[in-house]
Amino acid sequence: MEQNYYQREIETMSAEDMKKLQSEKLVKQVKHVYENVPYYKNLMDEKGVTPDDIRSIDDLHKLPFLTKSDLRDAYPYGLLAKPLEDCVRIHSTSGTTGRRVVAFYTQHDVDLWEDCCARAITAVGGTKKDVCQVAYGYGLFTGGFGLNGGSHKVGCLTLPMSSGNTERQVQFMMDLSATILCCTPSYAAYLGESLKEQGYKPEDIPLKAGIFGAEPWTEEMRHQIEETLGIKAYDIYGLTETTGPGVAFECSEQTGMHVNEDHFYAEIIDPDTGEVLPEGSKGELVFTSLDKEAFPLLRYRTRDICVLSRKKCSCGRTLVKMAKPMGRTDDMLIIRGVNVFPSQIETVLLTEGYEPNYQIVVDRVNNNDTFEVNVEMTAAHFTDKVSEILAMEKSLANAMKTMLGINPTVHLVAPKSIARSEGKAVRVIDKRKLI
Ligand code: DLL
Numbered sequence: 001m002e003q004n005y006y007q008r009e010i011e012t013m014s015a016e017d018m019k020k021l022q023s024e025k026l027v028k029q030v031k032h033v034y035e036n037v038p039y040y041k042n043l044m045d046e047k048g049v050t051p052d053d054i055r056s057i058d059d060l061h062k063l064p065f066l067t068k069s070d071l072r073d074a075y076p077y078g079l080l081a082k083p084l085e086d087c088v089r090i091h092s093t094s095g096t097t098g099r100r101v102v103a104f105y106t107q108h109d110v111d112l113w114e115d116c117c118a119r120a121i122t123a124v125g126g127t128k129k130d131v132c133q134v135a136y137g138y139g140l141f142t143g144g145f146g147l148n149g150g151s152h153k154v155g156c157l158t159l160p161m162s163s164g165n166t167e168r169q170v171q172f173m174m175d176l177s178a179t180i181l182c183c184t185p186s187y188a189a190y191l192g193e194s195l196k197e198q199g200y201k202p203e204d205i206p207l208k209a210g211i212f213g214a215e216p217w218t219e220e221m222r223h224q225i226e227e228t229l230g231i232k233a234y235d236i237y238g239l240t241e242t243t244g245p246g247v248a249f250e251c252s253e254q255t256g257m258h259v260n261e262d263h264f265y266a267e268i269i270d271p272d273t274g275e276v277l278p279e280g281s282k283g284e285l286v287f288t289s290l291d292k293e294a295f296p297l298l299r300y301r302t303r304d305i306c307v308l309s310r311k312k313c314s315c316g317r318t319l320v321k322m323a324k325p326m327g328r329t330d331d332m333l334i335i336r337g338v339n340v341f342p343s344q345i346e347t348v349l350l351t352e353g354y355e356p357n358y359q360i361v362v363d364r365v366n367n368n369d370t371f372e373v374n375v376e377m378t379a380a381h382f383t384d385k386v387s388e389i390l391a392m393e394k395s396l397a398n399a400m401k402t403m404l405g406i407n408p409t410v411h412l413v414a415p416k417s418i419a420r421s422e423g424k425a426v427r428v429i430d431k432r433k434l435i
Pocket residue numbers: 093094136142143212213214215216217235236237238239240241244245246302304324325334339
């Protein structure tokens with residue numbers, strides 16, 4: 001039988017039934033994790049909690065939090081809850097080896113994830129009659145594979161374009177009449193500009209909807225993309241640690257993203273005290289994966305600042321809604337959809353023989369992120385020969401590209417020329433007004 005990815009029985013479930021479902025899954029999941037992951041067992045033992053203490057979702061607060069540093073400590077296999085031979089896939093966040101998070105998937109986990117993405121595509125009106133152009137990166141990044149899988153499940157004709165090569169994106173979009181576009185919002189805006197420059201008007205473009213996420217974007221940007229492409233632009237949220245895109249997705253109301261809470265239980269906590277905050281409060285978003293097998297995270301602190309709402313939605317779904325993330329509790333930047341930590345830049349500078357005196361300047365020009373890194377020359381590097389400076393800048397930019405996966409423009413500046421405030425340099429100047 002053909003599967004319908006508007007999963008009404010789940011997506012419009014009563015709060016009471018949802019709680020029952022979540023509770024059953026949580027009890028099982030905690031046992032699974034306690035018995036199979038010594039790292040978790042230790043964390044729970046330290047907190048004096050056993051699986052017997054977890055009888056329903058109301059007991060979730062008794063469990064310890066898990067942070068990105070736990071994931072790093074446990075790299076690569078320390079949080080694996082299934083034998084490696086049962087795993088069929090990994091994905092990973094960008095970053096240095098030390099920073100990298102590797103997430104494992106069994107076939108069940110891939111199916112669950114693709115179901116979530118299929119729900120997202122269905123929520124924007126996608127059916128098997130659609131042509132879905134997936135212009136998120138394919139590879140270790142989750143965007144391409146996640147939406148590709150969702151698109152297959154819905155039965156759309158899937159164009160696995162991956163990111164970049166704008167000329168080919170435009171050609172395939174027009175020649176194959178793509179109706180749904182999946183990519184980062186900044187790439188959607190860029191594609192819009194390119195189409196406009198080539199003389200296409202919104203009514204010439206076959207697209208009807210876009211599913212854009214992986215980075216913060218504003219309502220203004222949404223309107224601009226909708227106008228240039230002649231589409232409805234929908235948000236989608238997710239993170240590698242919990243599977244990838246599709247943890248939450250936007251519906252026709254376009255006022256926040258429904259969390260697939262039969263798979264991912266969301267909490268908002270006070271980032272300083274860890275206290276769980278009531279609905280409507282702003283705080284750090286925490287996710288528990290209720291039924292993932294290989295890499296099930298309990299109470300994972302995302303570092304995203306957010307608000308949850310259970311207000312009735314006009315689409316009929318009862319799944320809790322999360323607002324667009326409103327910033328981070330750490331210093332992670334998302335530049336052109338790629339997660340960048342200032343410490344990664346620092347690592348490159350130290351490896352290349354520079355001092356860690358630098359400043360990252362990020363801006364958004366014509367809906368495209370610009371990424372500049374000003375680096376102070378050391379006495380050893382100092383030269384007034386332009387050709388030598390240019391060569392050093394290029395070599396540093398290449399080293400940063402290798403580390404981050406995106407290309408910065410590097411400017412070497414005179415020693416001690418980067419302003420220090422209160423003795424501490426300002427490392428990041430983010431001129432994008434994203435919130
Ligand atoms: O960005 C997964 C993804 C791919 C989501 C495609 C949506 C579409 P990571 O690279 O691990 O995973 O980055 C996760 O990106 O903690 C947020 O800070 C940010 N993020 C993701 N979606 C959104 C969004 C993917 N819609 C981190 N709005 C998360 C704002 C987002 N920020």
